[in-house]
Amino acid sequence: MGYSLTNSKEKVFISKSVMWVYFIPAILLVFSIPELEYEGSTFSKFLNLSLYCVFFMYAFMNMNKTINMFSGNKLLVCFILLIPFNIIFAYNPNITVQYSITLLGEIIISVVLAMNLSLKEWSKVLGWYFCILSLLNLIVILLFPSLGIHQDAIHGGAWKGVVGHKNSFGTLSVLGFVYFFVQLFMKKGNRFYNLFFVGINGVFILMSSSKTAMLIVIALLAFLFYRSIYNYFKKTNINLALSIGVFLALIIGLIGIVVYLNLDFILNAMGRDRSLTGRTEIYEFSFAMIKEKMLLGYGYGGFWNSPYQAIISDRIWLDLRSSHSGFLDIWLDFGLVGLVIIILIILAGIKKAIVLNRISRTPYLIWPMLFFVFTIINNITDSRFIHSRSIYWILFLVTVFIISKEIKQKGGYKK
Template identity: 25%
Template sequence: MNALDRADIWRSAFPRLTFLPVLEATLAVLAILLFSQALLGPLLVDPLKPDAAEALRLVWLPVYGVTLVVIAMRPLALLETALRAWPLVLLAVLAGLSTFWSIDPDITSRRALALAMTTLFGLWLASRFDWKSLLTIIAISFAILMAGSAIAGALVPGFGVMQEIHPGAWRGLWWEKNTLGAMMGWAVLAFTGAAAFDPKRRMLWLALVIPALALVLLSTSRTALLASFIAIAGPGMIALARRDAASSAIAVMTGIMGVALGILVLIIGPGVLLEALGRDATLTGRTDIWEALFRQIGQRPLLGFGYGVFWQVETGPAHWVRLETNWPVPTAHNGWIETALATGLIGVGVAVIAYAGALGSAAMRLFKGNETYWALPFLVMWGLISFSESNLAEQNSLMWVMFTATAAKLAQPREAVP
């Protein structure tokens, strides 16, 4: 009798704790709320100096502790999921190894640990919950965030509405309006995804789309409006593709043409897209920053400068970027460039494998499986946003938690249809 057999006998003899699934789901919702950095972030952190708030840093310790506890309850399930989602694990490992060549090892080691715990939490979500439960947990979390943002904007406008920059634009529970818009764009998709799995509460989930869209409009974020359009049109196109052969051909061709057009715009003239989204095509539109960063990447092309450290060393390479652009640039505003700065082209290659694998798996499920209503639009939205926001392998980030959970679930065998 080996150790695994003994463990099974021990578990079968142990009294079953029927409240554990509810407790785990509750802990998952609470952790997702914390990873969203709603409310606590604006109260405790300067967005330009996220490492400066010791109080917020202490908040993550219990989150990490709870993550390790729930993983210890089902370690083999997480191990299996991690092996299937190996590119995500490799990204976290590479971030940790970058401590050895980082321009500031202390910052890199701290942030790499945070990334590892963020990734582990996403992997735990994928290993612990089926698609229906996972999307319900995500949707409930966004419903709470939506309600809190509506209350903040309506009843506490001094906090929930921007006063100096973009006066009148709602920011809800976050630092600024674009974050509220982005979160509510994801909320629209989360509610749609939960509705696909829950016929009894489908109308309730779909009804929540309306206030989420209202908050997107109140945020005045054009990027979030585009994301919300994808969150609604994506599931609609998937439903159309499943109707009959003619509808399927129309939906697939429309999707391919839309993606091809988006890639073409990003390659040939990203400034056109940025201006359409209401951003100057130079500094705030990011192209000047990217040109300066490409020159820095050329200094350390394979391994980068170390995870999470490029913008933190005032006298380091970021100094020359800020001097060249004449602007205190806080991030690369591009997930792929940020990854190249942190872990080099090797890290970018691993990230491409992770994203392409997840996107390919979601596309293969176009005609079967309710999870596609979430997974495919999510990955398209996430991929588009990655070209203008630093959302790839980001520590303590809800976006990375959701990406990890979604990609890891897609790496698992398909669930049996009830």
């Protein structure tokens, strides 16, 4: 009898280990490779719909747990309730229905993952995901350069790996770089292993030629530096810690003034201009179109699959599929109502991440805050959030669900 119990526990442990190491990173990789997009081949559509159905069945079979996960994220429930109205008032209802199926599928997948993982376990999953993704990118770039390196006239020579575009490649490499840097900085795990992947992802960021990725990694490292200094002095003198915080804020403000006064010189050095490589013209056009459907937008995916897309593409000589701003695209797709809800979800997530940060300096507790900072910066001049199928949206949702669960388990905001 004792043997059976032990054997049963071993099976549960092995099953969960397999889920951590193989299954979940594989799911994340599916959403990282553009060739597997919902809008692709019949096989791709079947693969994605099958995936959504499996996770939906699991969520349905564990209805109580699913309801509990959503009960801690009422703002996200509001966003889901917005979807039917989004379809009804959509510019192209057929497109919006297809995109909405993908959106709901991603939400269900995220709920199930968060339901089965603690924040510490999620950190382990991310470690495997960034490890596998980094190695896949390296293999494709070295062995199949025609696939892993842009060959077109616009981005020619920039690395893109298996991700398909230099900006996505660069920003995902930022997440990998920061993840392993935190592990290295906190002296967790094998030092050589972490240093190896910090180096690889650092090279990826440089070779992607993504200025957005470079700015984000600088911002995240600055945030880590500030947090380390603040925590160090907080142990000895809280007033000194606050003084240092104010001092660093003044320094950042001065740097901002210097950058603004020398903006043209800095942008030219980065190969950019004040139009941000045509982005300001896209923004102006997007704002003009937003005024036409201010509250509820054009429906998810509706605007960039409409005649308006051809108008702006012809104007700037590029085949655009987004406004190059995640927040603008949310406004175009879901209107002001959707944008406000998403911003509130991010702010609520940041509040919960701050609470978790106060508990310990362990690496997995710093990740949510870093990821929310990343999400905000990344979506100012690029659209890498809720845009068709998106690994960024999956990572965001799982983080939101898990930290809500962690906060609830720790007794709310008491600590």
